[in-house]
Amino acid sequence: MSSRDPGRPPAQRLFAAVLPPASAVAGLRTALAPLHTLPGSENLRWTGPEGWHFTLAFYGEVPEDATPELEARLERAARRTEPFPLRVHGAGHFGGRALWAGAAGGLDTLRLLAERADAAARRAGLPMEEHRRYTPHLTLARSRGAADLRPFAEALAGFEGERWEAGELALVRSEPPVSGVPGERPRYATVRAWPLGG
Numbered sequence: 001m002s003s004r005d006p007g008r009p010p011a012q013r014l015f016a017a018v019l020p021p022a023s024a025v026a027g028l029r030t031a032l033a034p035l036h037t038l039p040g041s042e043n044l045r046w047t048g049p050e051g052w053h054f055t056l057a058f059y060g061e062v063p064e065d066a067t068p069e070l071e072a073r074l075e076r077a078a079r080r081t082e083p084f085p086l087r088v089h090g091a092g093h094f095g096g097r098a099l100w101a102g103a104a105g106g107l108d109t110l111r112l113l114a115e116r117a118d119a120a121a122r123r124a125g126l127p128m129e130e131h132r133r134y135t136p137h138l139t140l141a142r143s144r145g146a147a148d149l150r151p152f153a154e155a156l157a158g159f160e161g162e163r164w165e166a167g168e169l170a171l172v173r174s175e176p177p178v179s180g181v182p183g184e185r186p187r188y189a190t191v192r193a194w195p196l197g198g
Contacts, residue, residue, distance in 0.1 A: 011061040013174045014191065016074060016117035017053040018110065018166050020088065020138070025049045028088050028101060031159045032140065035152050044099070044141040044152075051188055052138050053172065054086075054103060054110070057117035059126055066124060071171065071192055073120035078169040078194035081116060084109035088138060088161035093149035100137035101156065105163065110136055113169065113196075168193050 020028075029049055035041060062070060084106030093099050103110065114134040121128050140156075143149065170193040176186050 010064045012064065012067070012191070013060060013176070014062045014067075014070075015058040015172055015174065016056040016114075016120075017170050017172050018056065018086065018113070019053050019168070019170050019172075019190070020086075020161075021164050024088060024161050024164055025052055027161050028052065028138075028159070031156060031161075035155055038151055038155065040147060041152075043145075043147060044143055046141045047139055051186065052140075053170075053188070054136055054138055056110075056114040056134075056169070057121060057128070059121050059128075062126060066126060067191075069124040070121060070126065073124050074117065074169060074171055074192075075194045077113065077116035077120050078196050081109065081113045081169070081196050083165050083167040083196045085163055086110065086166040087163045088159065090159060091140070091153045091156035092137070093153045096143055096146040096149060098139055098143070099141040099149045099152050100139050101159065101161075103136040103138070104160075106166070107136060110134075110166070117169070167196050169196060 032046075036046070059070070086103060086105040088101045089104035090102045091100065092102060111134045114136075118128060141149075141152070171191045173189045173191050174186050175189070
């Protein structure tokens with residue numbers, strides 16, 4: 001979404017991600033269905049399958065004139081990283097704020113790709129938050145207030161999704177809800193994607 005602020009260059013809200021294939025999404029969707037019947041589930045904002053992704057680096061509002069440099073550096077990061085096995089695995093939560101599914105497989109390579117996606121932005125001149133150890137997660141739901149997410153995480157703890165080969169780095173645009181409709185979710189669109197290993 002472009003910035004509407006007069007005096008500021010147009011910008012898009014961007015992040016780098018690894019996107020799961022449709023078959024992996026379908027398996028997770030099936031595993032999640034029983035969680036929607038647990039007490040308190042109606043108080044959570046569930047993310048839709050179209051929004052499921054492993055975020056590598058969040059860039060925030062990126063001016064359009066900075067995007068070509070970011071894309072060039074992400075392409076280089078993808079070329080330098082070999083494809084790796086990945087699957088959705090288990091679950092956890094960030095306090096009472098967010099429920100997530102974890103990952104298993106080539107986590108060292110996934111973390112390396114996250115570091116390279118972060119470094120690509122820094123080298124392109126984008127201001128980034130302080131670097132923290134990457135925790136691979138796919139956000140499933142957010143709470144409207146403080147919630148006890150432990151029962152949801154425990155219900156999904158044994159989940160073992162299908163294995164796939166992560167072979168692409170995606171630059172994704174996030175378009176936040178603007179209509180004011182309760183429960184409306186952000187929309188995501190892939191801006192560019194690059195094959196791993198070049």
